[in-house]
Structures are given as structure tokens and as C-alpha cells.
Amino acid sequence: xxxxxxxxxxIRFLMMLAYRVNYYSGxxxxxxxxxxxxxxxxxxxxxxxxxxxxxxxxxxxYIAVSWMARAxxxxxxxxxxxxxxxxxxxxxxxxxxxSYLMVKLMQGFGEGVFRLLLFMVPGMIIVKLIFPIExxxxxxxWIVFFVMLWFSFLINTQLNIMTGLFAFFVENNQGxxxxxxxxxxxxxGVILPxxxxxxxxxxxxxxxxxxxxxxxxxxxxxxxxxxSDVWNAVLVQAIWFAVLTVPIAWMxxxxxxxxxxxxx
Amino acid sequence: xxxIDVHQLRKQFKVQKNREGLKGAMLDLFKREHTEVxxxxxxxxxxxxxxxCGYIGENGAGKSTTIKMLTGILVPTSGKLLVNGFxxxxxxxxxxxxxxxxxxxxxxxxxxxxxxxxxRLLRKVYRVDExxxxxxLDELVETLQLQELLNRPVRKLSLxxxxxxxxxxxxxxQPSILFLDEPTIGLDIVVKTEIREFLKKxxxxxxxxxxxxxxxxQDIEALCSRVIMLDDGRIIYDGGLEELKERWGKGRExxxxxxxxxxxxxxxxxxxxxxxxxxxxxxxxAKVWIPREMNVSDVLSRVVGSAEISDIKIFETNTxxxxxxxxxxxxxxxxxxxxA
Numbered sequence: 001x002x003x004x005x006x007x008x009x010x011i012r013f014l015m016m017l018a019y020r021v022n023y024y025s026g027x028x029x030x031x032x033x034x035x036x037x038x039x040x041x042x043x044x045x046x047x048x049x050x051x052x053x054x055x056x057x058x059x060x061x062y063i064a065v066s067w068m069a070r071a072x073x074x075x076x077x078x079x080x081x082x083x084x085x086x087x088x089x090x091x092x093x094x095x096x097x098x099s100y101l102m103v104k105l106m107q108g109f110g111e112g113v114f115r116l117l118l119f120m121v122p123g124m125i126i127v128k129l130i131f132p133i134e135x136x137x138x139x140x141x142w143i144v145f146f147v148m149l150w151f152s153f154l155i156n157t158q159l160n161i162m163t164g165l166f167a168f169f170v171e172n173n174q175g176x177x178x179x180x181x182x183x184x185x186x187x188x189g190v191i192l193p194x195x196x197x198x199x200x201x202x203x204x205x206x207x208x209x210x211x212x213x214x215x216x217x218x219x220x221x222x223x224x225x226x227x228s229d230v231w232n233a234v235l236v237q238a239i240w241f242a243v244l245t246v247p248i249a250w251m252x253x254x255x256x257x258x259x260x261x262x263x264x
Numbered sequence: 265x266x267x268i269d270v271h272q273l274r275k276q277f278k279v280q281k282n283r284e285g286l287k288g289a290m291l292d293l294f295k296r297e298h299t300e301v302x303x304x305x306x307x308x309x310x311x312x313x314x315x316x317c318g319y320i321g322e323n324g325a326g327k328s329t330t331i332k333m334l335t336g337i338l339v340p341t342s343g344k345l346l347v348n349g350f351x352x353x354x355x356x357x358x359x360x361x362x363x364x365x366x367x368x369x370x371x372x373x374x375x376x377x378x379x380x381x382x383x384r385l386l387r388k389v390y391r392v393d394e395x396x397x398x399x400x401l402d403e404l405v406e407t408l409q410l411q412e413l414l415n416r417p418v419r420k421l422s423l424x425x426x427x428x429x430x431x432x433x434x435x436x437x438q439p440s441i442l443f444l445d446e447p448t449i450g451l452d453i454v455v456k457t458e459i460r461e462f463l464k465k466x467x468x469x470x471x472x473x474x475x476x477x478x479x480x481x482q483d484i485e486a487l488c489s490r491v492i493m494l495d496d497g498r499i500i501y502d503g504g505l506e507e508l509k510e511r512w513g514k515g516r517e518x519x520x521x522x523x524x525x526x527x528x529x530x531x532x533x534x535x536x537x538x539x540x541x542x543x544x545x546x547x548x549x550a551k552v553w554i555p556r557e558m559n560v561s562d563v564l565s566r567v568v569g570s571a572e573i574s575d576i577k578i579f580e581t582n583t584x585x586x587x588x589x590x591x592x593x594x595x596x597x598x599x600x601x602x603x604a
Contacts, residue, residue, distance in 0.1 A: 003388050004385070004388035004389045004391075007384075007385050007388050008385075011374065011377055011381065011385065014377070015376045015377065018376065087370070088370060089370045089371075091332060091337050091367070091370075092365070092367055092370050092371075092372045093372075094335075094336070094337045094356070095335050095336070095337065095360055095363070095365040095372075096360060096386075096389055096390075097356075097357045097358070097360045097361050097389065097390060097391075098357070098389050099357075166293075169292075169293070170282070170289050170292050170293065171282055172282075172289065173289070175286040175289055176289065256337070256338060256339050256353065257339040
């Protein structure tokens, strides 16, 4: 059974490789993004030593790491799922002795692994050469970061799955998907680290799952969180992962008992 | 043993009324307005193992919904359902090992990878033993002549080629029941015939039970010993194909080719007093419809005596027309006919 799921990872990986043009354009887009944010933050910092508790060096590292992490956890499963629901092909997949959502998760993982190896690693090396960033020396920090990155992927994928599954309930969830995408980029800390939000907003955000996607792992990696705060961050991620399985399970069940599979 | 046992099966859908825009969509998330639609209305039927059964009906009659319940995709609203000894939606993952499904309008193969890759993946998904898989694949590939297609990506296959691959994909794990939802849709006559022959072979050699929905009644004529006809969520006919023809086949049609131009009035006048109906095809050709209880030769003799004829063709009402007639008259009348 596991070997079947792993095959889904492998096949998605090969598929990504087959569409190379997407891959090349992706590298360029990420490079432009990191560059743009680097120069923007440099201008904002001006002569200031620190801003929102970040030094310029930390900020640059934070941005580079956040974008590289985004390359791993980001996927279009929401769009894929919602398309498959709307064109009815989800029905075909349910005639197989395999869990549809697990298959989707694995496909997303295949995509993530592809970008991690062919995107994040070479990208990080290039970024290290061009921009002044500081990578942690402590191997433990690297290990914890990769564990947290895995949770980032899981939580982001869970949010994607939920958004995608909404296609069962509303006939057009395009708006919702766009909203989710912006919410994740803005509220997870890719565009703006949490510590730059006003106090009340930070209080609200600490109760939402978004920060667990980018802000927490990037903060650990850049050394802004230390000691027991690191383990707290991992714990927050684990809790969100567990909590989010509940609405997904509920939506999946409701879809099969009460709802319409498109195309009669 | 029964392959499929259905008792008072019913499926109701809540179809939501959509409000417009993002705001409407958000409102719909919290408070939706529904109308209730009953797609399948308390149907019952039994299909023994090894039978090929046709499941027909107009678009929207509830065929696909039934198939989706039988294959464990949808959960029925009420009623009893036993397929292969399983309640499909309850033990879905175990149950689907014993069935194969082909939806004519959607592919179950992976679009971007080679056909053989798809088959290998399915082997893992269904946990088929490597040796069994080889043997089965060789057999299927040979019968359907897919050798040269195996390495092509699915998106580069023609519809006919794809459909043959779909059948292989549905049969790799040796299911005892095969569900086909419009398997011949959009195919040319050669491929259609091939697929029909193939299905017959599978049924004969492996005793596979086949339930197929179709709009092509030639599929039914070529394959099925039994037909279940659905209209508006109810079964309006369940029985042999011959019986169906006898019950609803209301007459024959004779086409005349005349040597001289004719008019509709003139030809109608020849058979005055007879309960027949003329239609004119063109200046030289006309068709007459003769009810079953009337003797064809009576009509022929009148026409032959009245004009010079260059050709005559006699058409037995085909299943297409019978079914069209039943669809048109609707369920109420047809139900009485079944009872009668």
C-alpha cells in the first residue's frame, strides 16, 4: 500500500521534471521576488540598526529562507481538487482502494520534493553567493528546521485541501481560493514577518494556523527563537496539524452523504 | 449467488440555490438555500453472477447516480444495497478490489504518463502480484492489440485507443463485476464492435458480471440478455430485450421507391380505410407505417396495384424507435404497460 503512495510521489516528481519550462520560469520568479524584497527592506531599514527586532542581516536571511521554504510547501492542490470535483473525475478516483486525500497529499509532496532538490538547494547556494545572509552553524537547528518545514507542508496542504473541498459545497470556490492564497502569503509571514504587525493583530494571528506555515520555521532557522521557544513552535505546528484533520474528515464525509457529484 | 442485490434504493440530493458573487458565496457558506431532488426513487433489482445487464434511460433518469451508489462513491439516502456481498460505501476500500469501473467520459489513466506506467501504478494500488499482473496484462494487451500503445502518454492516444486502455486498467485486478458507464460514447463503429466483442469474451471466459449504461442501443442488442430501463428515477422495464421489442414494437415500416413522382395525398388515397400512416421522403420515395396487427401483404397489394414500383424495403421497428417511443410517452403509461 505504502509503495503505491510512494509511486504517486515519484510520478508527480517525474511529471514536474517533464514540464521543465515551468521549472525554469519558477526559478526566475523566485529570484526576482527575493531580490525585490531584499532591496525593498534595505531601503526601509535605511540607517537603522534594527527594525521590529530584526537586523538587516537577519531580515535578508529571513526573506531568503521564507521564500525557499515556500517553494517546498507551496502547491496547487486546492485548484486541483476543486477542478476534479467540478469535472467529476473525483468519482473515478474513489473507485480505487486508496484514499483520495492521501493521494493528493502525496502528489503535493512529490511536487515539494522536486522543488526542494532542484530549486531550494541550488537557489539557496546562489542566494548565499549574492546576498549577505547568515546560515546557522548548529546542525540541530537544521534538523529542527526540516521537521518544521515538513509540518509547514502538512498544514499548508491541509488548508489547500479544505479550500479545494469547498467545491463540493459551493459551485464556484474561485474567490475563496484567491482569498486563501493571499491570506497565506500575507498572514503566514512571507511578505511581512509577524513581529511587524501591531500588537492586537499579532494576538489574533497567534490563534490562527498561518504563522505555523512560515513565520515559526523561519524564526527558528534565523535564530530569533531559542531554547524552549523552539519546542513550543514545533508543538504549535503539531497541534494545528492535528486540529485541521477534523474539519477535513468532516467535509469529506459530508460530501459523500449529502452532496451532489457533478455531472449526474 | 447474486452479484448485485438492490432493495428500495433511494438517493436524494440537496441542490443548493446559488447566490451571486463572492458575498453570495460567503453567505452560502453559512446559510444555504436548498431544493431537494430525488434522483433515484426506491428501485429494486437483482443481478445474478455472470449476467450482462443493460441499464438504460434518458439523460438525467438516474443511471449514473445508481452506478455511483453501486460502486461506493455515493452513499444512498435509504434502501438496501449489496454488491459482491459488500455494502459498497461502508467498506469502500475493501469492496472496490472486486469491481472494475469505466466511465466513458472520464479517464482513469494518468494523463501525463505512459500507459504502461499507469498500469504499473494500478498494480500497486490494487496490490496485484507481479506474476499475475504480467499474465493478465499480456492477455489483455493481446486481445485488444495495444502493444504499440503501451509507451505512449495517455494524452497522445485517440479516443478509441484510450478507451481500450481504460478497459485494461479496469480489468487488471480481475474484478468479478465490471461497471461501464457509457463505454462506447464517441467511438467509431469499428472500435465499438471491437469493444463489444471484447466484453463478450471477458464475460464468457471469466464469468465477469457486467452492468453497463449506454445510449447506444446497439450495445444492448449486441451484449445484453437483460435490460433495465429507468425513467425519472424509477424502473419502468426490467426483462429480456426480445420481450421489450414485442411489447412496445408497434409495427413495421415499408419504404417504396416509385418510378413516377407521387404526392402524399395520392398515396394516402390508395390505402384509404386502413390504419396506416404515410410519410414522403422525396418525389419518388414514400414510407408507410403499418401497425403490428395488420397484414403487410394487404397494404402491399393495394400499392402494387396502384403504381409502378422500382424498389421495396421493409423495416422491422428497431430498438431505437421503441425506446424513443417509451421515453416520449413517459413513465406513467409505460408502467401500466409493464403491469398489463
